[in-house]
Amino acid sequence: MQLSNEEEEYNLSLSKFESMLKTNKVLFFDSEEFEEIILHYLDMGKSALAKKALKLALEQHPRSSGLKLVQVEMLIYDDKLEIAEKLLNELYAIEPTNEEIYIQKANICSKRDQHEKAVEMLKIALEYTDDYADVYNLIGMEYLFMDNLELAKESFIKCLEEDFEDQSALYNVVYCYEFLDQNQEAILYLNKYIDKNPYSEIAWHQLGRLYYGVKEYESAIRAFDYATLIDEEFLGAFMEKAKALERLKKYDLAIESYNRTIELDDATSYALLRIGKCYEKLGNKVLALKYFNKTVHEDPLLDKGWIAITDFYVRQKNFQKALFFVNKALAIDNQNKLYWKRFAAINKQMNLFEEAEFGYRKAVEFGDYQLDTWLFWVDILQFLGEFESAIQTLLQASEYFPEENEVEYRLAGLYFMISDNIKAKFHLSNALRLNYDNYILLEDLFPVVWEKKMVRNYIDKHKKQ
Template sequence: MSRKTNQNNKLSKLIAEFEDAVQSFSPELWEEKSFLKLISHYENQGSFDRALAVADLAIKQYKYRVDFYLQKARLMMINMRFAEALNILNQAFSISPYEIEVPLLKAKILTLQGNPEEALIIIDEVKLIFQNADLHEILLMEAFIQESMKDFDKMFYTLREALIINPNNTEALEQIWVSVEFSKKYDESVSLHLNLIDKNPYSYLAWYNLGHAYSCLGEYKKAIDALEYSFLINSRFEQGYMDCAELALQIGQYEKAFQCYSDANDIFGPDTELVAYMAECLIKLNRHKDAKSMLLKAVHQDPFNDEIFFYLGECYFSEKNWDKALHYYKESIEIDEYREEYHSALAHVYCEMGNFKKAETHFAKAARCGQEQSQYWAMYIKFLLEKQNFEKAEKIIRRADKYSVGTDLTFCKVAYNLLTNNRPAALIDLEEALQEDSSMSKILFEIIPTLQDDVEIKGMIRYFSV
């Protein structure tokens, strides 16, 4: 018999004995570790009343063991019975005044009650009493309190201190990125984590945090390298694969992104969400056939994944198979009707099929769903201008200005003014748009192809493109 099976049998026996004891009101004397195992079992099962009953029984039999008071207080804290938990901790303090877990748990409960200032007073007192012996535990609790106060600058420096004491403090490494993200201390985070890596080159969490700091500083190559090290060191670190893939996808490294998603799927899958991400990478690489093959298998495994249907639509759109593309885009919208890219894709299919009424409907829905994203308003306005629906285009331009900002919208205004014979206003807007991003001027020629012969406008574009 395996050791694990033997342990499970012992636990089952303990549970049965406890249930009998509750029924007969005559609990037997158990070893302390038996009580701890039972409390852990019931807590994992979500049976907090049972876990508390075991803790009460343990306190009766071992009334001078502070561990059981701490367990009971922790269970009450989880159930938001804060006043009772604090009362139990006062009893624990009278039994063991030098047990550091007692004031630390009290500080946590006070923080959860909304009294972080009182909790910090306890932390200051604990630092004086315990000094350096358990400083890393004290600092972690201090950081927890600072996070609750949204004091992310202090939280960062507190966790940095904890990591200087112990560079391998997993909890501090897991928490520090929250403080970096909100305090924007990216440069200091890079410096800290490089020092930590010097001390332990195999700290996967240090590499992971370093990758995120580099990413926020715009150093994407360094970021991807660091994120990649995180999962090369710990092959079971799923978040490392995912974040590396996401960043690679954002900066156009589609092969790298595909490989990360593929590796994650091999290790943690099969997972249809990962298949959808992989398909997106393949589509970006113009490998539509490979993407379609993968997606057609996945659609049977998960018929409720909207992204799988959407990317299948993209594959068929690339083949100019409008009917199939239409079918799969509609399926994706059936599952999630609030995705702007789905409505935009469906609108483009309807355009290809000559159904401009339905195309307009879905351009409008795309703009409403993604109202803060200028490109969906620009698509809608561009469609209206191409259809010479100038009155409605003007209304949509005004509406877009309320919700979104973008150079593409300014170019749409230029096109609108040119098409409605307001050239002076068009030239003013054109100068503004070219100063913002001259590379987007192609929008003008898509809407008004005859501008290729407009010497003045082409001259302005050349001037601002230099």
């Protein structure tokens, strides 16, 4: 591919400058050349070289306002805001209509969290600039900092009206719509945008995402198809299309789309996992298991992969195999609450109650505070005859679920089991208040307690009140 004259001159300037640094010979560059060289090094993250270039530039062109503005930009980057501000005020006295002065003043205000003042500066810059798109984009960013998503959205839309190819502005418009929960409005906007710019793969992709969000999966797939027609290597669009196809239960087509992402890039654990799920839905257990195994091989730390294999064997009622894989997962990450919960559930199915109790205890220890986890754990403690431990566990659970009748009925039953009738009646009264009809739990979980006439009389009395 042939380079343009501008690109050739730019590359020549860079080579000439780097040659000068190696030979220590001082060569002459015009001020614009220096600006491009400095900005190049800044973009590359080579601030030391940028500073060196700036020093040489100012020695050769001490009165260049363009170079001084670059100097301001570097000072702001280094958080030397007072020095930058002083230099800007000097430049303002010379060139009060230079929009870059107001842009840099806005930059300083933004760094100081004075975002409203930054917007004021940028609105003045609009009066003098030829690059309206850039300034509207900056205004939009300031409104984002202020969490004013409505005005941010308006600014990014104005930016796109000036420069419809500004992809960051397009992403930001969609972000604002989504944050404001205006998905349908965003769909309308993108459809209008596409009418004017039908070859924007980003717009089609974002439109597909929005349709997916409102569960219009057919429309989403059509949008992703257009995105991939424009850019045949648009990996994200193929991935999103596959997800939409899954939602429509078109598993064969979803597999094709996931496989396309693997062709475009290295296989991701997510794509392999989803292919496995699709094969399982199609009833192809052999291929499902093959892809689940590929998933954990690709990313041994992905808990969803291990869970997929474990749950696969649980559904086959092959609990020994399920336990084997959940133990492999725990060997890699023994602080994963999801693994411990499955470890507990599988052991429970195998009537290994002490191991199951240990699993639920570990799941809670590592942050699983879901109600069913507490209840499974307590029911096993009760089965093992550990009534005091079960009570302490339920009291802990009641901190997370203070008004949960299932916790209260169990506390009542357990207190009756240890003959603490005062506490038992207190918790039974709470349980009946929260959900009278669920007293059947006492009959199911505590048949010995249910047989007590005093308990049933207490329940009947509560019903009459």
